[in-house]
Amino acid sequence: SDHALAYPASPDEVDWDSHYPAFAGTGKTPEFADVGCGFGGLLIALAPLFPDTLMLGMEIRVQVSQYVQDRIVALRALNTTPESSTPGPYQNISIVRANSMKFTPNYFRKHSLSALFFLFPDPHFKSRKHKARIISPTLLAEYAYVLRPGGIVYTITDVRDLHDWMRTHLEAFPLFEPVSEVDLRAEGKGPIVDAVYTSTEEGKKVERNQGEKWLACFRRIEVQRV
């Protein structure tokens, strides 16, 4: 459980240089967060597409988060030649073992994220388990806090009931507005949408089983002061 984990008291306490050694000293912090990243497929797909954007996965399972960490270390080593002093790709992705439902603001500063991903989250089918869902009014307030105005929440699932749940909660929350897949593609986010559909282990499993995928994306709006 959580008490076995050491959590940073605030994002300023996270040693980002050790997460992203190639960016040490730049002051950069993660801009993309993959919540419940599982085996890391999204991070690995996006890393070479946005080489200057730092990305962080959050995963609660110990073995799974360790696996992703090992995978990133291996990818970095494979893609860096000893002769070259310039680091290769995958320097911009990292992972923490964390319960995102409790500790998201401990990792991400206010308005620091431009993208937040919830890809094929655990459905928690039974009504009494709905409070365990990763999208809820309380958590949406946290997600709105860490996302910058204009930032995008990407959700996808093969469970229609969970899709409706995430969509209606996000629609009801005043700081988010729906954004269509067409609009996202028109503003150059097509490669991100493609990765959301196909890059993760769960997304591939749904494909193998010829399941349907439901996408719902939202923009963090700018608050107009009057």
Ligand code: SAM
């Ligand atoms: N996003 C990945 C994909 O598409 O392949 C994984 C999907 S899997 C169904 C859901 C993942 O979320 C699991 O790996 C699970 O351990 C993780 N998870 C569930 N609750 C979490 C929480 N509170 N904090 C962090 N990760 C969580």
